[in-house]
Amino acid sequence: MRQIIPLRFKPTALSALVGMSLTMNSGVTLAQEEAESNLETITVTAQKRTQNLQDVPVAVTAFSGEQMAESVIKDLFDLQTNVPGLGTFQSQSATNSSFSIRGVGTSSQNFGLESSVGLYVDGVYRARQNSMINNLVDVEAVEVLRGPQGTLFGKNTPSGAILVRTVAPSHDGGDAFVEATVGNYGLVNLSGASSFSAIDDILAFRVTAFSSNRDGIASDINLGEDTINDRNRWGARVQALYTPNDDISVRFIADYAEIDEICCAAPVVLNNLQATDVPGRFGSDAVLSGLFGATVFPGGNSFYDREVALNILPESTMEDRGLSMEINWGLTDNLSFVSVSAVREVDSMDNLDTDFSDADILSTINVSQQSSFSQELRLDYSKNKLNAILGAYFFEQDLNLDYVLKGESGFGTFFDATVYPQVLASAPGIQNLVDGLNGLSALTGGLIAPAASPSASNVSFPHIAEQQHESFAVFGQFDYALTDEFTLTAGLRYTEEEKDLFSAFAELDSSGNQFTPANFADGGLSLGAALQNIGGALLTGQAPAASDLMTIAPLQSEGWGIPFIGAVTSTRPNIEEKLEDNQYTGTVKLSYTPDRDSLYYASIGTGYKSGGTNTDRITAGFNPLFEAEKSKSIELGMKRDFPNQNIRVNAAVHKTDITDFQANTFTGTGFNLQNAGDIKTSGAEIEATWVPSDTMEVNFAYAYTKAEFETFIAGNCWVASPFHTNTPDPGRAQPTDQFCDRSGDRLASQPEHYAVVKVKKDIPLSNNIYSYLQVEYSHTGDRVMDQSNDPLHYSDAYQLLNLRFFMNFAEQDMDVIVWGRNVLNEEYLANNTFNTPIQDGKINAYLAEPATFGVTLKKRF
Numbered sequence: 019m020r021q022i023i024p025l026r027f028k029p030t031a032l033s034a035l036v037g038m039s040l041t042m043n044s045g046v047t048l049a050q051e052e053a054e055s056n057l058e059t060i061t062v063t064a065q066k067r068t069q070n071l072q073d074v075p076v077a078v079t080a081f082s083g084e085q086m087a088e089s090v091i092k093d094l095f096d097l098q099t100n101v102p103g104l105g106t107f108q109s110q111s112a113t114n115s116s117f118s119i120r121g122v123g124t125s126s127q128n129f130g131l132e133s134s135v136g137l138y139v140d141g142v143y144r145a146r147q148n149s150m151i152n153n154l155v156d157v158e159a160v161e162v163l164r165g166p167q168g169t170l171f172g173k174n175t176p177s178g179a180i181l182v183r184t185v186a187p188s189h190d191g192g193d194a195f196v197e198a199t200v201g202n203y204g205l206v207n208l209s210g211a212s213s214f215s216a217i218d219d220i221l222a223f224r225v226t227a228f229s230s231n232r233d234g235i236a237s238d239i240n241l242g243e244d245t246i247n248d249r250n251r252w253g254a255r256v257q258a259l260y261t262p263n264d265d266i267s268v269r270f271i272a273d274y275a276e277i278d279e280i281c282c283a284a285p286v287v288l289n290n291l292q293a294t295d296v297p298g299r300f301g302s303d304a305v306l307s308g309l310f311g312a313t314v315f316p317g318g319n320s321f322y323d324r325e326v327a328l329n330i331l332p333e334s335t336m337e338d339r340g341l342s343m344e345i346n347w348g349l350t351d352n353l354s355f356v357s358v359s360a361v362r363e364v365d366s367m368d369n370l371d372t373d374f375s376d377a378d379i380l381s382t383i384n385v386s387q388q389s390s391f392s393q394e395l396r397l398d399y400s401k402n403k404l405n406a407i408l409g410a411y412f413f414e415q416d417l418n419l420d421y422v423l424k425g426e427s428g429f430g431t432f433f434d435a436t437v438y439p440q441v442l443a444s445a446p447g448i449q450n451l452v453d454g455l456n457g458l459s460a461l462t463g464g465l466i467a468p469a470a471s472p473s474a475s476n477v478s479f480p481h482i483a484e485q486q487h488e489s490f491a492v493f494g495q496f497d498y499a500l501t502d503e504f505t506l507t508a509g510l511r512y513t514e515e516e517k518d519l520f521s522a523f524a525e526l527d528s529s530g531n532q533f534t535p536a537n538f539a540d541g542g543l544s545l546g547a548a549l550q551n552i553g554g555a556l557l558t559g560q561a562p563a564a565s566d567l568m569t570i571a572p573l574q575s576e577g578w579g580i581p582f583i584g585a586v587t588s589t590r591p592n593i594e595e596k597l598e599d600n601q602y603t604g605t606v607k608l609s610y611t612p613d614r615d616s617l618y619y620a621s622i623g624t625g626y627k628s629g630g631t632n633t634d635r636i637t638a639g640f641n642p643l644f645e646a647e648k649s650k651s652i653e654l655g656m657k658r659d660f661p662n663q664n665i666r667v668n669a670a671v672h673k674t675d676i677t678d679f680q681a682n683t684f685t686g687t688g689f690n691l692q693n694a695g696d697i698k699t700s701g702a703e704i705e706a707t708w709v710p711s712d713t714m715e716v717n718f719a720y721a722y723t724k725a726e727f728e729t730f731i732a733g734n735c736w737v738a739s740p741f742h743t744n745t746p747d748p749g750r751a752q753p754t755d756q757f758c759d760r761s762g763d764r765l766a767s768q769p770e771h772y773a774v775v776k777v778k779k780d781i782p783l784s785n786n787i788y789s790y791l792q793v794e795y796s797h798t799g800d801r802v803m804d805q806s807n808d809p810l811h812y813s814d815a816y817q818l819l820n821l822r823f824f825m826n827f828a829e830q831d832m833d834v835i836v837w838g839r840n841v842l843n844e845e846y847l848a849n850n851t852f853n854t855p856i857q858d859g860k861i862n863a864y865l866a867e868p869a870t871f872g873v874t875l876k877k878r879f
Contacts, residue, residue: 056664056709062161063181065495066170066407067398072657075507075609075619077164077670077703079104079719083157083185088824089792090199090837090874092153092207092230094180099796099820101162102703102721102772107849109864111281111334111384113148113366119164119178121699121725121768122649122676129386129419130485130519130633131680134647136167136175139182140271142342142360143172145390145415149338149364150180152251152275156211156226158183164703165672166625166649168603169495169509172394172411176625176649176676186269187224187259189215194879201872203244204233212879220262226255235868236283236324239313240376241331246283247865252276253338265348270341277336282864283326284374286315287851288810290859294742301741302857305435310377310428317861322845324865327376329426336366356396356409364388374854374862378426390415403499413489419633422480423586433473433580437856441472441582448579451542454549455573461556472579476528479587483521483633490514495605507607507621514600519631519642521593527577535581535589536572544569583856590638593631599646601626615659625649627680645693649676664709673700681730681805695729697765713780720773725765733760738810741859745809763807766850769799769815786828794820803851803863810861816846835874843869 060071064078071080079101081091091097094117098106105118116123117135124134124147137144144150154160161181168174185193194212199205209228216223232249253275260268290301291314306312313327340362347355366386373379396409425433442449452469459468495509527533537544548569552562572578581588605623612618627647636642655670681694701723708716727733735758736747749758774796783789796818804811823836848866 122177136179155228168625174626187222284862288861312377406496419483430473430475474577510604515628536578669704699725717776730760732757736808771799
């Protein structure tokens with residue numbers, strides 16, 4: 019892999035810092051603050067009421083809809099460049115996405131997990147992370163809140179929240195638009211929106227629609243060029259705003275969005291054709307190429323050729339739809355009532371080639387259905403020195419998962435050549451049992467059947483998971499001005515959670531019948547005893563006991579060895595479990611405002627993510643329940659404007675301790691979901707804006723994040739390094755241990771250093787045309803790419819350059835934007851690398867976006 023020399027930053031130089039919001043154009047309600055200053059007022063709702071960002075003791079980055087449009091930010095993945103501490107990830111399929119803040123996030127691979135980052139659209143909680151990956155169109159503002167959100171927002175979250183507000187209907191007109199974007203890889207995005215007044219000042223409607231299409235950015239050498247990681251999305255939103263008088267407003271929203279894509283390509287980072295430093299050691303690629311004629315990629319720099327070889331193209335579909343209603347009722351001049359009600363449904367389907375090769379071995383189909391209802395009731399009070407919120411929240415969801423892993427036509431051959439030799443190496447007594455049974459068969463002339471093949475083709479391993487979930491919370495928060503300079507903020511939330519899980523598992527042979535694998539749970543003692551009993555009976559001329567014949571029968575059935583692959587194929591009983599939990603969380607903040615341009619604050623906050631039930635197939639005996647994930651954070655912050663110099667600096671330092679972190683890591687044969695132990699994160703963030711003249715603006719953002727496991731005793735062990743180099747995992751106490759101590763290791767995919775610089779320069783073209791050039795340069799530090807911290811799962815630092823030339827034609831009220839992202843075509847790993855299923859020593863990873871270019875035209879009416 020190419021070596022990239024990282025930039026060096028010294029976090030100790032940041033002594034007091036986190037959180038500004040990059041200066042924006044009009045959209046998150048922006049206005050000129052003072053005639054002598056070019057700094058703008060940014061209005062946010064991070065505390066459930068409208069406030070100037072500079073007055074909010076929370077680390078927030080905010081973007082207006084106009085700024086997002088000018089920056090060609092089309093979805094939450096595009097936000098990552100401009101938000102220090104935010105991580106966005108997509109893996110395996112278009113319906114698998116996840117988000118992290120300050121290093122702490124949630125895997126999207128298990129549907130029983132809730133998100134560590136709360137996701138909200140127009141005040142409605144989005145329970146499934148994948149429901150947020152579609153295009154952001156007709157958006158008023160996006161706010162990213164860093165740190166635990168354990169008081170005000172619908173579902174408690176331990177690491178942060180992302181708030182999206184869409185444009186509401188209006189009676190004034192002038193907010194209609196159509197927008198078109200064309201770019202390389204066949205990109206065509208179309209969108210538009212318009213409001214219209216049905217009854218003046220009383221009833222207004224707004225209709226929004228979009229579509230997004232693009233060719234793939236990866237090719238399959240068998241199935242077509244530029245076929246994978248394509249875009250095929252569309253959606254619509256219809257709103258009604260009813261304001262019968264000045265005291266009441268009712269906003270109704272109906273939305274629908276659909277994704278039907280071929281995603282996602284995972285080229286080879288490191289193959290296992292032959293171990294790099296162990297002569298004579300060959301892996302699965304030798305078998306795949308020799309027995310199946312499969313394509314073997316060299317890995318290394320060839321990863322960036324963006325080529326894979328599969329049997330089927332990975333198919334992902336999703337439908338996301340919902341209805342919501344928000345009522346705002348001004349009871350008095352100081353007291354208002356707010357109600358937010360919503361029902362939502364998300365359906366998804368993935369059809370994947372899970373051996374990641376063009377040998378016909380493994381595939382999976384994953385179908386999920388989720389439906390939810392949420393209700394928030396709130397009283398907001400504001401008068402003189404006191405602002406207060408008192409509320410209640412109810413959430414329920416039903417989740418249904420239908421998953422099947424299929425061993426295709428070549429599965430049996432692959433098992434015999436690769437997996438079974440590893441089974442014998444780890445448990446040589448199995449071969450003695452097989453030899454014993456074959457000896458008895460020969461002794462009886464075949465009356466006792468010999469051992470069957472340990473493998474079989476065209477087997478399948480389906481399971482269903484059904485989960486019902488109810489959550490109830492009451493909460494309150496107040497701000498009280500102790501003096502003109504000091505304000506105390508305090509909040510408390512009580513949450514109750516209840517979840518019920520039912521999972522049913524099956525192991526089906528090629529005829530669709532349930533098969534019973536041989537029982538080696540006791541080390542084969544029962545099998546050995548049965549064989550001895552049968553042999554003894556035969557020697558004395560007696561008939562073997564029926565119970566002994568039943569004991570050895572599975573060994574005489576095809577496929578008895580398949581469960582040795584791991585959890586995804588192992589036999590296990592059905593699961594029926596119930597989880598009940600309750601938690602108190604809250605926050606205390608003290609703010610100091612010595613003058614109108616300065617805010618200093620100290621805060622302590624706690625967050626919480628409920629425990630849950632594992633919806634994956636797991637090894638029998640492994641607890642399907644996992645406990646709640648809890649966080650406690652301390653933050654010191656500063657928000658300071660220097661009007662005379664046109665400089666704004668918002669900064670903070672933070673320390674967060676997370677207990678019972680819910681980790682879901684891939685072992686190579688399945689996902690290991692558990693409470694990993696404790697995580698500690700600390701760091702500093704700074705966002706600064708400087709407007710040196712009327713025609714130039716400079717923005718800088720930096721995040722130093724140190725995120726590591728404080729304790730994680732039963733973590734995953736290295737797989738690739740032992741295969742290629744015989745290097746032992748230092749976390750493995752004994753050679754036979756199946757789990758390794760990951761305490762002190764870094765969290766995967768989290769760089770310690772991230773920085774971005776943006777320079778915007780006006781370029782006069784004519785009196786009718788306002789135009790500017792913006793250069794955006796970002797640096798992402800080196801990362802470990804796997805939760806085991808295996809040295810072969812590592813990514814160097816990288817830098818990205820984005821360019822944008824913006825033109826506004828005043829007379830036509832039209833924007834034209836010529837843009838380029840990653841214009842230098844930097845090659846880097848975007849998401850976690852992973853050990854290829856049942857192919858020790860082989861590593862794959864999902865692709866980052868290449869250089870993309872395009873032109874966007876937006877016409878307002």
